Amino acid sequence: MRIGVIGASGFVGGELLRLLTLHPEVEVTSATSRKYSGKYIYRVHANLRNLTDLQFTDQNLEKIIDSSDLIFTAVPHGTAVDIMPRLVESDIKIVDMSADFRLKKPDSYPMWYNYSHPHSGLLKKFLYGLPEIRRNKLKGARLVSCPGCMALTTILSLSPLLKGNIIDQKRIIVDAKIGSSGAGVASSRATNHAERYGVIRPYKPVGHRHTAEVEQELSNIAGSEVSILMSTHGVNIVRGILCTSQLFLKKPLSISDIWKLYREAYHGEPFIRLVKDHQGIYRFPDPKVVIGSNYCDIGFELDDRNDRIVIMAATDNLVKGAAGTGVQCMNLMLGFEETTGLDAAPIHPV
Ligand SMILES: NC(=O)c1ccc[n+]([C@@H]2O[C@H](COP(=O)([O-])OP(=O)(O)OC[C@H]3O[C@@H](n4cnc5c(N)ncnc54)[C@H](OP(=O)(O)O)[C@@H]3O)[C@@H](O)[C@H]2O)c1
Known part of the structure; x- marks a missing residue:
């Protein structure tokens, strides 16, 4: 083709x-x-x-x-x-x-x-091109619009919880951090190396544009309106996104209940890795170990004292957050095996 x-x-x-x-x-x-x-x-x-x-x-x-x-x-x-x-x-x-x-x-x-x-x-x-959510519709589709990078990372990490009517849909707090390539190649004072290097820079504490597509897609999944309270920061990496979200349970759930929801939602998904480890440095999702790959790593921790779940998700904004998902959509649209051309392992260390 x-x-x-x-x-x-x-x-x-x-x-x-x-x-x-x-x-x-x-x-x-x-x-x-x-x-x-x-x-x-x-x-x-x-x-x-x-x-x-x-x-x-x-x-x-x-x-x-x-x-x-x-x-x-x-x-x-x-x-x-x-x-x-x-x-x-x-x-x-x-x-x-x-x-x-x-x-x-x-x-x-x-x-x-x-x-x-x-x-x-x-x-x-145009079909919103998220293969993990709309795989069947993407097969043979003609017009596809790929998600925003932070939006995709947020939607993939939260959708299993939105399906079950178990969380407070009006109080979902998303803290997103992104590397400098998220701003594109066109230079500006803010992206100049001298100004960008070394930052942890809040750039949209409220009103980030990706909020709109996250609310649109998660409301579809939930079947009723969802409100997202998103804040974004530029951090000192070239590639990578980490979205940390806080959600509040309507009624208490155990960690194994939540684990089950995620396993059921993502069983067999080629590009979703559920991360929960008790040992080593990488016990939770971390952009450093997805760079160069089409993976979205998702993990969570339960704060049962406050009925709060903290969900973490990491992607490479230029691969799973953009071109990788684009090629995954293309594969489905053209009838190829979905993973074709996308099987590179992440680079480590970066
Ligand atoms: N960066 C990310 O992490 C990311 C992730 C997901 C989605 N996206 C989206 O993907 C798109 C591309 O992002 P990017 O980061 O690659 O941006 P970029 O690095 O700034 O590249 C934009 C490209 O578009 C061309 N261009 C700029 N203005 C144009 C115009 N008026 N008419 C035609 N071509 C024009 C530029 O090429 P010439 O000037 O050489 O023509 C350049 O190649 C954007 O819509 C962005 O929001 C970006």
């Missing part, structure tokens, strides 16, 4: 190229960049030196459509929305990595993204 990547010079684009280049069932036929058009891909993504001789092209939609069976759009939100009508019209399969088609209610866009959605009729056509 022929794959196009629009926005291929960015961090998510680069990670898509890394995974797709080694994928046995696909060939990357176009990779766009306005800035680097005509340049070899390895000049920007030097990790791909000798692995591909492809060059970046400019963003000529007609050429990309003609040379692709499926297109990834890995451009900033507010940008994907402009090119999508032509892509959708073409009948080609699309996986959008931006936030432009994740939210299903048009009035969520002015509220969370500060723009009025110009093509709100398309919102319902």
Whole structure:
């Protein structure tokens, strides 16, 4: 199958190229960049030196459509929305990595993204691409919108608890920490090394945009409205997310009850690892041991004195939080084995 990547010079684009280049069932036929058009891909993504001789092209939609069976759009939100009508019209399969088609209610866009959605009729056509939750619908789907990285990590870690009507749905506190690659490659004063190095920086104590998609998806799973109280921090790593969530039980449960819920929800899931260990350094999920892989590690601890559960989940924001899930969706959409091209073990130490 022929794959196009629009926005291929960015961090998510680069990670898509890394995974797709080694994928046995696909060939990357176009990779766009306005800035680097005509340049070899390895000049920007030097990790791909000798692995591909492809060059970046400019963003000529007609050429990309003609040379692709499926297109990834890995451009900033507010940008994907402009090119999508032509892509959708073409009948080609699309996986959008931006936030432009994740939210299903048009009035969520002015509220969370500060723009009025110009093509709100398309919102319902895109499937929210979370394979662990929507595997069957993704098989053969044509239009998919990939989750945000912190949103995915939160949704995967909390969904087993939301199914059973056992927790207080109005008081779910999520503390998310993310590395610098989460901000993308475009530089700003805040992401400049001198300003970013060494930080534990609260950047959205309230009102983070991913709150909207987490509430949307967890409310669907719970069957009634869920409120998420999310705070986010930038931390001193390049890749990685740790989401620590606090939830309050409606009635007391034992640790083995909770364990059972998670085991039932994720039994046989290729990319979910339940982590609970009594020995060693890594007794709980830790981004350091998922980097480079498509794993989402999930663990929990029960505070029975307060009927409180603390859930921890770790992902690599560029793999499971972006390109890895994108390729997992692609595999389902194109009828390949879901794990194809995604079986790399995490790198350690990083
Ligand atoms: N970083 C993450 O952890 C992460 C995780 C999940 C989802 N996402 C989402 O994935 C998308 C890409 O993120 P990223 O981190 O890769 O961003 P990025 O590093 O800033 O890359 C964005 C890419 O889009 C291109 N671009 C920028 N403005 C454009 C425009 N107006 N028209 C066409 N192309 C444009 C840029 O290439 P040229 O300037 O060379 O054309 C660049 O290659 C975003 O929507 C982001 O929210 C990111």
